[in-house]
Amino acid sequence: MLSLIQTEFLKLKRKKFIWFMFIPALLMPLVAVLYFKAGSQVDLTPIKFYRWTAFSYTTWLILPFVLGMLITMLVYQEVENNLLTQLWIVPVGKLRFIISKFYVMWLYSICFMLICASGSIVIGSVSGLIEITNTSVLNLILKCLEIGALLPFGMIPILALATTQKGYILPVSTTIVYVFFGFILLMGNMYLHPLSSVIGVLMRNIEGVVMKDPVQIWKALLSITLWSGTSIALAINVLRKGKVL
Template sequence: MLSLIKCEFVKLKRRKIIYAVFLSAMLFPAGLSLLLKMPRFAGRYGSPAELYDELYISSVGFGIQFLLPVVLGILSSVLFFTERDNDTFKALRTVPVTSRQLVLAKIGVLMISSVLYAFVTHLTIAIFGSMFFTYNDCPGYALLTLCNGIFIAMGTLPLVILNVTVARTYVFSVLLTIFYTVLSFFIIPLYPVVPKIVYQIVPITTTTFWTAGILGKIGKVNLELYGAELRDAIPSTLNMCIYMAIVGTVSAIVMVKLYERWEN
């Protein structure tokens, strides 16, 4: 399995896309640092520590919860379209690699890439936050960023299924990915008026609410300002882990079945 994952990373490295993934992880932390440094924005906060907190919260919200699904959607298109575009399914039959192993290797690449993306984002926040404001990285920030990387990767797997079944070109795949992400963010502010099941079944939306709950627990967000509806929308960490495990497992099974059908 490790050899297969290494081979998949070699494919991405050959196409230079892996470098774009990590560069995109620096985009929002760097840009938001410059934006928050401007007097018109900096004057809204009482101290450099508050500016650092705002940099972290905004970078996770835009850089991981918004941009990362798009990045993973594009990455998955490259990973899962390779065999189809090069017509190498028949060649795979000559080597001792099953559809299950191949799919799990590709999912492993997505998971590793997502975690590394989250790590680079957190590191960039720490560097730029220390340069422009002050280092105010509480112990929970690093773990929260890592969990966001894992949950977003799991939550993007249903999108991967849509990409490999509906999308026939890379352009359509990118458009589908952007639509999925924008729709997820469009649902978030509607939590007081839409049925609870609507935002609970969308993985990215659920991740956003869970993150807000954790930030509230560590004292970085005042949830009381948003009313009881927001508190009701926040899932527990246990429920979040169970839900994402179910999403990931079901998505993996479906993708294995799809690959088996394509091979035949």
């Protein structure tokens, strides 16, 4: 397994597009500066600024969409270059293959949120909007690490779908719909969707964020487990039959 994961990261060195996909991590910090500068906020606190930069649309929409695109493109390029056939000949277990892709997505997610945190600190400080303190910086970094580490679990169904497809159109279009409904259900019944369940858990203890109902962690974990387990099982079944769509 470790050698397979190491191989995944060696392959990433040749994929230049993944570096450009870090750019959206700085989108909300820049938008927040423009918004608060235009509004002349005199009572702006670091946590309020960070809610805009890292704890809102970056978590709800931007990062899930980026992760969906990332894993879709990684799998698509391997299918296009006929690498999957070589992996099955080795042989590499189907579950190990999916886990290795998840690990790449998981680490990428953490790096993305750390870039967002760094951008929030630097842009907030340079703009003069907020006063940087050790406590606020530490809280931001810890929360961004939590978001980066947990949110990929809400994207496992997209990962499973991507591994069963020869093309990228269905996974990409599904990612858009999947992320959109995850965002909508966040203020509805979040437990119907694994992504909204993960985000609900992440948002439950952020100052100033008000959820419709108290987050029940066991329901969220149950939703994530059922969706993830079912999607992985279906993907493995498709891969074992050699019926990649």
